[in-house]
Amino acid sequence: xxxxxxxxxxxxxxxxxxxxxxxxxxxxxxxxxxxxxxxxxxxxxxxxxxxxxxxxxxxxxxxxxxxxxxxxxxxxxxxxxxxxxxxxxxxxxxxxxxxxxxxxxxxxxxxxxxxxxxxxxxxxxxxxxxxxxxxxxxxxxxxxxxxxxxxxxxxxxxxxxxxxxxxxxxxxxxxxxxxxxxxxxxxxxxxxxxxxxxxxxxxxxxxxxxxxxxxxxxxxxxxxxxxxxxxxxxxxxxxxxxxxxxxxxxxxxxxxxxxxxxxxxxxxxxxxxxxxxxxxxxxxxxxxxxxxxxxxxxxxxxxxxxxxxxxxxxxxxxxxxxxxxxxxxxxxxxxxxxxxxxxxxxxxxxxxxxxxxxxxxxxxxxxxxxxxxxxxxxxxxxxxxxxxxxxxxxxxxxxxxxxxxxxxxxxxxxxxxxxxxxxxxxxxxxxxxxxxxxxxxxxxxxxxxxxxxxxxxxxxxxxxxxxxxxxxxxxxxxxxxxxxxxxxxxxxxxxxxxxxxxxxxxxx
Amino acid sequence: xxxxxxxxxxxxxxxxxxxxxxxxxxxxxxxxxxxxxxxxxxxxxxxxxxxxxxxxxxxxxxxxxxxxxxxxxxxxxxxxxxxxxxxxxxxxxxxxxxxxxxxxxxxxxxxxxxxxxxxxxxxxxxxxxxxxxxxxxxxxxxxxxxxxxxxxxxx
Numbered sequence: 206x207x208x209x210x211x212x213x214x215x216x217x218x219x220x221x222x223x224x225x226x227x228x229x230x231x232x233x234x235x236x237x238x239x240x241x242x243x244x245x246x247x248x249x250x251x252x253x254x255x256x257x258x259x260x261x262x263x264x265x266x267x268x269x270x271x272x273x274x275x276x277x278x279x280x281x282x283x284x285x286x287x288x289x290x291x292x293x294x295x296x297x298x299x300x301x302x303x304x305x306x307x308x309x310x311x312x313x314x315x316x317x318x319x320x321x322x323x324x325x326x327x328x329x330x331x332x333x334x335x336x337x338x339x340x341x342x343x344x345x346x347x348x349x350x351x352x353x354x355x356x357x358x359x360x361x362x363x364x365x366x367x368x369x370x371x372x373x374x375x376x377x378x379x380x381x382x383x384x385x386x387x388x389x390x391x392x393x394x395x396x397x398x399x400x401x402x403x404x405x406x407x408x409x410x411x412x413x414x415x416x417x418x419x420x421x422x423x424x425x426x427x428x429x430x431x432x433x434x435x436x437x438x439x440x441x442x443x444x445x446x447x448x449x450x451x452x453x454x455x456x457x458x459x460x461x462x463x464x465x466x467x468x469x470x471x472x473x474x475x476x477x478x479x480x481x482x483x484x485x486x487x488x489x490x491x492x493x494x495x496x497x498x499x500x501x502x503x504x505x506x507x508x509x510x511x512x513x514x515x516x517x518x519x520x521x522x523x524x525x526x527x528x529x530x531x532x533x534x535x536x537x538x539x540x541x542x543x544x545x546x547x548x549x550x551x552x553x554x555x556x557x558x559x560x561x562x563x564x565x566x567x568x569x570x571x572x573x574x575x576x577x578x579x580x581x582x583x584x585x586x587x588x589x590x591x592x593x594x595x596x597x598x599x600x601x602x603x604x605x606x607x608x609x610x611x612x613x614x615x616x617x618x619x620x621x622x623x624x625x626x627x628x629x630x631x632x633x634x635x636x637x638x639x640x641x642x643x644x645x646x647x648x649x650x651x652x653x654x655x656x657x658x659x660x661x662x663x664x665x666x667x668x669x670x671x672x673x674x675x676x677x678x679x680x681x682x683x684x685x686x687x688x689x690x691x692x693x694x695x696x697x698x699x700x701x702x703x704x705x706x707x708x709x710x711x712x713x
Numbered sequence: 714x715x716x717x718x719x720x721x722x723x724x725x726x727x728x729x730x731x732x733x734x735x736x737x738x739x740x741x742x743x744x745x746x747x748x749x750x751x752x753x754x755x756x757x758x759x760x761x762x763x764x765x766x767x768x769x770x771x772x773x774x775x776x777x778x779x780x781x782x783x784x785x786x787x788x789x790x791x792x793x794x795x796x797x798x799x800x801x802x803x804x805x806x807x808x809x810x811x812x813x814x815x816x817x818x819x820x821x822x823x824x825x826x827x828x829x830x831x832x833x834x835x836x837x838x839x840x841x842x843x844x845x846x847x848x849x850x851x852x853x854x855x856x857x858x859x860x861x862x863x864x865x866x867x868x
Binding site: 216217219220221252253255384385386387388389390393425426427428429462463464465466467468479480481482483484485486499500541542543544545546549550572581584585615617618619620623628631635638639641 | 735736737738742743773774778779780781796799801834835836838839840844846851853854
């Protein structure tokens with residue numbers, strides 16, 4: 206009898222020792238003369254339990270974690286008596302509370318097995334799509350209410366319609382996998398755990414928009430995701446998902462491109478320049494990339510999660526997807542709960558949970574056990590929220606109404622030891638390091654911002670109105686979100702945590 | 714040490730392998746750096762000529778991106794995350810510890826050529842920070858003791 210064990214290849218699991226645990230499993234099996242089928246899957250998203258091993262039993266998959274090599278021998282004995290036993294994976298409260306649509310297969314399947322993919326509902330969306338006309342496909346996405354999950358929240362259907370109706374001898378689908386925001390790792394987890402879903406979503410986008418070529422631009426900081434995606438492309442080609450798409454007579458193929466450590470390339474026009482082999486300088490809009498994108502041709506630029514949500518929309522229908530969420534934020538959102546948090550990881554749920562519920566109930570408060578001071582929502586360009594705003598429901602408009610943004614739905618939790626003046630300074634410093642240099646408010650403003658925060662730290666009260674004025678200039682005068690949104694963390698820190706900006710003065 | 718003629722020959726092989734690619738400059742620079750550990754200055758005019766751009770344009774692209782090196786790094790490269798999530802669990806203190814221990818600031822290489830210290834802004838290990846990339850190996854939940862053990866192995 207073969208013992209089947211799942212152990213993630215996910216970067217977080219690997220960073221916490223999954224490869225060492227995998228070696229120990231193979232060594233132990235060999236020592237005992239037991240046949241073992243070790244599947245390296247994606248992560249279930251419970252990062253505090255990684256590396257999380259799952260052993261297949263007649264009752265279902267049993268979870269064990271966090272695993273260390275010393276815990277491996279016990280997987281070959283009485284499982285119920287294992288000190289790291291967590292019970293059946295499906296019964297774990299963290300998973301039971303979720304609505305997994307985009308991440309339905311992540312952590313469940315072998316990421317590189319097409320048969321496993323199909324057995325878990327893969328390709329159903331694409332099969333339905335190939336029987337539709339391009340306008341019908343675009344209408345389906347529009348009706349689902351899907352908005353860009355990269356942060357901007359632009360309706361995906363409108364973008365597709367523009368490209369679909371644009372004239373061009375060539376069109377492109379570009380997947381923005383330059384997930385540079387701290388606290389975000391949904392793109393990485395999806396590409397590592399269920400890359401075929403992204404490929405299926407891109408193939409549907411290609412058919413809907415009349416594009417025959419796609420690119421996934423993955424940041425170089427994601428070596429595991431790059432490797433898994435590259436292998437997945439071969440699996441997809443061999444399985445007829447790419448090339449002549451499912452034998453429909455329509456062509457779509459794609460390639461993986463690797464970034465080179467520039468944060469600003471997560472901005473779509475900068476990404477397109479980078480993809481063309483140029484400096485990652487932001488382009489002025491118009492022209493929109495939908496009309497003049499990669500190589501000047503009509504191009505869809507969508508985030509990984511937007512494209513990976515397309516297959517389930519086609520498989521289960523726009524109405525099904527739209528049935529989740531609140532207001533104009535439809536469907537589900539993979540929350541990434543990070544930083545100083547007890548239970549960190551990925552939690553996919555319909556829009557609408559309050560920030561407080563996410564931080565306190567799902568995240569379980571801080572890792573250090575100290576009170577939560579601030580939560581930065583939306584990455585380095587997102588605002589810091591104090592506890593007094595924890596009743597804000599998670600939605601695009603709801604966060605905008607509180608001078609914040611949901612961005613790519615990453616949340617960094619800070620305990621009461623956080624120095625918010627220091628975080629405001631860091632926001633400006635990061636902007637200065639990563640600015641592409643094209644527009645003055647960002648290029649110069651960020652440098653002046655660091656200096657101005659330093660003046661406040663030295664007790665110079667005149668510097669405060671100057672910082673506010675500078676933030677307004679950057680917000681309204683910058684060409685893209687890097688300079689334009691850096692004021693969010695700075696202003697929110699200043700507004701909600703005035704003591705951190707005053708305490709320094711008193712100390713002088 | 715590779716002589717210049719063999720280096721150019723290898724660069725030309727890399728260029729040939731990318732000849733049908735749209736927007737090939739970044740993949741070419743990645744491939745050259747993977748081969749030599751940095752992008753040798755003498756490679757730039759060869760690359761520029763093949764892509765029909767000026768050497769200044771090629772150099773401009775190379776210098777824009779943090780990843781590309783003009784000179785070889787140390788025998789080991791330690792990239793420590795400096796982004797917000799890692800900061801929330803003590804990355805700043807860890808960075809001070811490493812810089813003091815190695816006697817290096819960011820982007821510097823130790824005198825014996827053993828270690829290059831670099832900042833990195835997010836490895837997507839935001840729920841298990843502080844995180845680092847050590848010679849391409851991901852590590853999470855770092856503390857001073859764990860990092861000292863890693864540094865001890867970098868000879």
